Amino acid sequence: AQKITQTQPGMFVQEKEAVTLDCTYDTSDPSYGLFWYKQPSSGEMIFLIYQGSYDQQNATEGRYSLNFQKARKSANLVISASQLGDSAMYFCAPLWPRGGGADGLTFGKGTHLIIQP
Amino acid sequence: DSGVTQTPKHLITATGQRVTLRCSPRSGDLSVYWYQQSLDQGLQFLIHYYNGEERAKGNILERFSAQQFPDLHSELNLSSLELGDSALYFCASSQGQVSDTQYFGPGTRLTVL
Numbered sequence: 001a002q003k004i005t006q007t008q009p010g011m012f013v014q015e016k017e018a019v020t021l022d023c024t025y026d027t028s029d030p031s032y033g034l035f036w037y038k039q040p041s042s043g044e045m046i047f048l049i050y051q052g053s054y055d056q057q058n059a060t061e062g063r064y065s066l067n068f069q070k071a072r073k074s075a076n077l078v079i080s081a082s083q084l085g086d087s088a089m090y091f092c093a094p095l096w097p098r099g100g101g102a103d104g105l106t107f108g109k110g111t112h113l114i115i116q117p
Numbered sequence: 118d119s120g121v122t123q124t125p126k127h128l129i130t131a132t133g134q135r136v137t138l139r140c141s142p143r144s145g146d147l148s149v150y151w152y153q154q155s156l157d158q159g160l161q162f163l164i165h166y167y168n169g170e171e172r173a174k175g176n177i178l179e180r181f182s183a184q185q186f187p188d189l190h191s192e193l194n195l196s197s198l199e200l201g202d203s204a205l206y207f208c209a210s211s212q213g214q215v216s217d218t219q220y221f222g223p224g225t226r227l228t229v230l
Contacts, residue, residue, distance in 0.1 A: 006156065033216045044119075045221035047209060052216060083172030095216065103173045105219060117201050 001095050002027045006108035013082050013115055020067070021077040021111045023050040023092030033095040034068070040088040048090075049077055076107060087115045120144065121210050121222035135196040138225045142189055142210030148172075149173045149191040151183055152209075152221055155204035166191055167213055198229045 002023045013019045023034070037046040039105050051059045051066045059066045067076040079086055092104040120143035130136055142149050148168050151163040153176075162175035162198035177183075180198075185191040195202060209219040 044223050047218050107160035
């Protein structure tokens with residue numbers, strides 16, 4: 001069965017430090033996509049970054065980057081130079097290819113990141 | 118602002134009642150997904166519509182139903198409500214290809230008393 005694991009329920013990080021949020025998954029499918037979303041306390045879900053399983057380069061979007069290690073089935077989110085506004089829940093969400101990918105995202109339990117001044 | 122709109126923002130109702138949640142996707146997006154976020158179940162995929170047709174069902178209860186209209190807006194109908202249906206319901210839209218990013222609306226917070 002396919003599953004997603006975020007092992008860090010909560011993290012405290014000093015402002016301006018880099019932070020790595022872990023995400024591991026289990027699938028036998030060679031083709032899939034990996035999304036990361038941020039959910040601040042206000043509740044909205046904000047798309048951060050996407051990595052396709054066949055992408056040769058690790059994805060980057062501004063201060064966000066993915067440390068994608070396909071063989072280890074991990075897709076860790078790295079936030080550089082953290083800011084107070086980065087405090088939020090972060091979800092790793094794979095899109096598995098079954099049903100042609102129509103099945104929607106599967107969300108991990110999330111990591112609650114708190115940036116301290 | 119993702120461009121996805123959801124109404125209402127908050128909804129308070131009683132057990133046994135029926136409610137309708139509405140979603141308007143981003144301009145040009147053909148796919149609409151519905152998700153439920155609750156404290157005990159986390160974020161779960163409910164159902165996916167593409168250009169008016171149902172594409173996939175997730176953990177959607179039989180008491181729940183959805184549809185996507187010709188103008189591409191979607192409605193999620195929840196009936197015979199129970200206390201456990203209290204949750205944040207999200208709609209997300211994408212252009213329609215498998216790997217397209219899903220952009221989420223602000224959500225509708227449903228409280229069943």
